[in-house]
Amino acid sequence: MKKWLSYGMCFVILAGAAALAISSPDWLSALIVGVMTAIILAGEIFGVFPLIQYISGFENAMANIRKAQELQSSMPWIAIQRLDAFFGQKLLDHLFEEYREKAEEERKNGMIIDDIDGMINEEELALRSWQGVVLQIPGTLTGLGLLGTFIGLLTGISSIQISSVDATLTSIMDLFSGVRVAFYTSISGVILSMTFNITYKIIWNIMVRDLGIFVSMFQRNVIPSSDEQLRYSRKKDMQQIQDRLSSLPKYGNYSLANSGESFQSNAGSESVLMPQILSGLQNMEFMFYLQPRYDLNTQKIIGAEALVRWKHPRLGMVAPSVFIPVLEKNGYITKLDQYIWERVCSQMRDWIDAGIRPVPISVNISKTDILALNIAEVFSELIHKYRLPPRCIEFDIAQNAYLEARNFVLEFEKEVQQKGFRIVVDGFTGDFFALQSGGGSPGADAYKLDLRFCKENDRINAIAEQARSMQVSLMAEGIENMKQMSVLRKNGITEGQGFYLSKSVAVEEFEKMMSWGQDA
Numbered sequence: 001m002k003k004w005l006s007y008g009m010c011f012v013i014l015a016g017a018a019a020l021a022i023s024s025p026d027w028l029s030a031l032i033v034g035v036m037t038a039i040i041l042a043g044e045i046f047g048v049f050p051l052i053q054y055i056s057g058f059e060n061a062m063a064n065i066r067k068a069q070e071l072q073s074s075m076p077w078i079a080i081q082r083l084d085a086f087f088g089q090k091l092l093d094h095l096f097e098e099y100r101e102k103a104e105e106e107r108k109n110g111m112i113i114d115d116i117d118g119m120i121n122e123e124e125l126a127l128r129s130w131q132g133v134v135l136q137i138p139g140t141l142t143g144l145g146l147l148g149t150f151i152g153l154l155t156g157i158s159s160i161q162i163s164s165v166d167a168t169l170t171s172i173m174d175l176f177s178g179v180r181v182a183f184y185t186s187i188s189g190v191i192l193s194m195t196f197n198i199t200y201k202i203i204w205n206i207m208v209r210d211l212g213i214f215v216s217m218f219q220r221n222v223i224p225s226s227d228e229q230l231r232y233s234r235k236k237d238m239q240q241i242q243d244r245l246s247s248l249p250k251y252g253n254y255s256l257a258n259s260g261e262s263f264q265s266n267a268g269s270e271s272v273l274m275p276q277i278l279s280g281l282q283n284m285e286f287m288f289y290l291q292p293r294y295d296l297n298t299q300k301i302i303g304a305e306a307l308v309r310w311k312h313p314r315l316g317m318v319a320p321s322v323f324i325p326v327l328e329k330n331g332y333i334t335k336l337d338q339y340i341w342e343r344v345c346s347q348m349r350d351w352i353d354a355g356i357r358p359v360p361i362s363v364n365i366s367k368t369d370i371l372a373l374n375i376a377e378v379f380s381e382l383i384h385k386y387r388l389p390p391r392c393i394e395f396d397i398a399q400n401a402y403l404e405a406r407n408f409v410l411e412f413e414k415e416v417q418q419k420g421f422r423i424v425v426d427g428f429t430g431d432f433f434a435l436q437s438g439g440g441s442p443g444a445d446a447y448k449l450d451l452r453f454c455k456e457n458d459r460i461n462a463i464a465e466q467a468r469s470m471q472v473s474l475m476a477e478g479i480e481n482m483k484q485m486s487v488l489r490k491n492g493i494t495e496g497q498g499f500y501l502s503k504s505v506a507v508e509e510f511e512k513m514m515s516w517g518q519d520a
Helices: 002-021 027-071 076-081 090-108 122-128 138-158 165-221 226-246 270-284 320-330 333-353 367-372 375-385 397-402 407-417 432-436 457-469 481-491 508-519
Strands: 286-295 301-314 317-319 361-365 392-399 422-428 446-450 474-476
Touching: 002 027, 002 165, 027 076, 027 090, 027 122, 027 138, 027 165, 122 165, 122 407, 138 165, 165 392, 226 367, 226 446, 270 301, 270 320, 270 333, 286 333, 286 508, 301 320, 301 333, 301 508, 317 320, 320 481, 333 361, 333 367, 333 375, 333 508, 367 397, 375 392, 392 397, 392 407, 397 407, 397 422, 397 432, 407 422, 422 474, 457 474, 457 481
Parallel strands: 301 361, 361 392, 392 422, 422 446, 446 474
Antiparallel strands: 286 301, 301 317
């Protein structure tokens, strides 16, 4: 219904333009209105008809999702993968094929699958349907109408002669003819401009609405959003660790059996995990992986973030979401952080001794660290012990630390910056106002914008513009696709990290990546 209604609207405006051209009072008006008609026809072919096809494609896709649920109620994704044409529209099917291949690769690698609206979205469809050009058509039609007005008046005025009565009468007739051309083309331009603009906006909004409904239906019934997958993954990790720890014997005075409740809601989680964590620290089971930070223009590694990992002898790799909350709750996070800090500094020294020029490594500093430790003194001792320049180490301080312990964090900033260390606001949501309220602005060297909180391009544009006005340096984390890279570069954000560029890797792998970049 929507498809044929949209086609009907296009036909009406095109027929109206043709009627105005045919009914023109003279050849000049007919020529100008004819050009307007040709422009409208081109706009409908290249800009409006694709939108109508997208609308039809989304309807087909939603129908296919319903059919897939009937065939494979528990796993509709399997049935959808077997379809040759999910949308029944060439462009959408091409984009969906790219998404399907990427999703399967991410699934095999155990990664969070990207949201489908990262591949099929308003920006992509606007680009493919020449929206930037189509939006200029109403103004062009109005401009042609004004051009006809100018030509008509100029023709009429230039023909005025008063040498004789007959010449004067003829001149008056020519003047009226010119005024008629001016009036006709001007009114035609306004009418066609308004009707084309209204028609295009109606069809575009229908398409955007159907896109939103499709994405919502796809995420609800086929592949959940990345945020929902992350929540499920964390819950699954917690349950697996709980089940496996329950099978272990008692350790010291702690019982490793559990009542069967989730770690997140169980007050006994600490007693289950803490003996294992303490043992892990003694046995050097904790390590750090490195997520490379890139120059987005040259794609070269210019830094990295150290991320803690726990390789349990029986459980294998334990997700940070399992043990970090327990450590933060009881304050033991400071012991783990100090352990990782020293491992990072030791590794930097090993690289330098091996002739490898290291890039700066950022380490995470928690609110608890700042409140409980003299971090400036700790790192002064570390860089002296391992003979490192301060520029080798950067401090990532979570945005929440600024909100919850502002005065302590600001004092810490000044102290370590005086010693030559660089400060980065980690997990920045784009809310400059929240960071500046309460007295005192962060003196950080850079803000690491978390793209999980900035999905829309307009939001990134606004944050980047605000950062420029405040003379604040921005970098990005959580880069998941090329479109985000493009938006960041357009806004002058040239440093970033994320799964699209590289996942976190073991030290040995990062060393190879760093060496390749330096050899190049």
